[in-house]
Amino acid sequence: MLRVEGLSAWYGEAQALREVSLHVDAGEIVTLVGRNGAGKTTMLRCLMGLHGSYGRTVGTISLLGEDITGLAPHRRARRGLGFVPDDRGVYATLSVEENLTLPPATKLGLDPWPLERVYEAFPRLRERRRFAGTKLSGGEQQMLALARVLRTGARLLLCDEPTEGLSPLVVQQIGDILREVKAAGVTVLLIEQNVHFAATVADRHYLLAEGRIVEALDNDQVREREDELLDYLGI
Numbered sequence: 001m002l003r004v005e006g007l008s009a010w011y012g013e014a015q016a017l018r019e020v021s022l023h024v025d026a027g028e029i030v031t032l033v034g035r036n037g038a039g040k041t042t043m044l045r046c047l048m049g050l051h052g053s054y055g056r057t058v059g060t061i062s063l064l065g066e067d068i069t070g071l072a073p074h075r076r077a078r079r080g081l082g083f084v085p086d087d088r089g090v091y092a093t094l095s096v097e098e099n100l101t102l103p104p105a106t107k108l109g110l111d112p113w114p115l116e117r118v119y120e121a122f123p124r125l126r127e128r129r130r131f132a133g134t135k136l137s138g139g140e141q142q143m144l145a146l147a148r149v150l151r152t153g154a155r156l157l158l159c160d161e162p163t164e165g166l167s168p169l170v171v172q173q174i175g176d177i178l179r180e181v182k183a184a185g186v187t188v189l190l191i192e193q194n195v196h197f198a199a200t201v202a203d204r205h206y207l208l209a210e211g212r213i214v215e216a217l218d219n220d221q222v223r224e225r226e227d228e229l230l231d232y233l234g235i
């Protein structure tokens with residue numbers, strides 16, 4: 001689905017990514033784990049084509065075997081890339097339903113999720129459908145941000161730390177939603193600091209340190225090394 005080769009990125013003179021190579025296969029959930037400042041957000045911005053407004057990149061990114069390295073963000077979105085940013089990007093003055101009906105369908109993505117299907121998967125959003133974005137809790141905003149990308153028919157979701165700051169119950173709900181998203185054939189690359197959660201929801205993991213991939217881990221390795229990883233991540 002996604003293949004990244006030799007990706008480096010800079011902010012001015014400061015290098016944030018160093019020759020990162022990774023892949024995500026169709027139908028997988030893969031996490032990017034790393035300390036604050038390791039380069040995780042920069043990685044997602046590069047994949048979505050958003051790093052250009054910050055600085056320079058080299059390397060190649062391909063989606064479904066096609067080189068998308070030079071494409072603008074909206075063209076990547078049309079090919080089925082969906083970005084769920086860490087600030088969630090919910091339109092604060094619009095209602096939940098307006099947020100859900102705004103995004104256009106992608107041209108080369110999966111079938112966009114109809115509103116009814118979104119409400120089945122996210123019953124909380126149905127209850128809140130007339131509420132303005134500002135009136136939502138952090139968890140509800142996260143659900144709305146995820147649902148909005150599914151409405152476009154995205155085939156690969158890039159999620160920047162969807163569980164950050166959420167209560168354990170809501171984290172569990174986000175996990176259920178991600179599993180449902182995967183069952184619907186959507187592939188996910190996820191930034192995640194909660195390694196316990198990561199091992200319950202994802203298939204594989206990459207550990208990023210100082211802009212490099214230092215380890216590729218499977219779930220058993222993450223579970224065996226959970227304490228060490230939490231210590232390393234400073235959590």
Ligand code: ATP
Binds near residue numbers: 036042
């Ligand atoms: P966090 O979880 O804290 O967001 P991260 O792993 O996502 O961390 P990035 O945000 O990608 O890390 O940051 C990687 C490096 O790039 C850091 O050294 C950071 O200070 C730097 N950086 C990030 N954004 C900018 C920016 N807009 N301008 C300059 N440097 C930046």
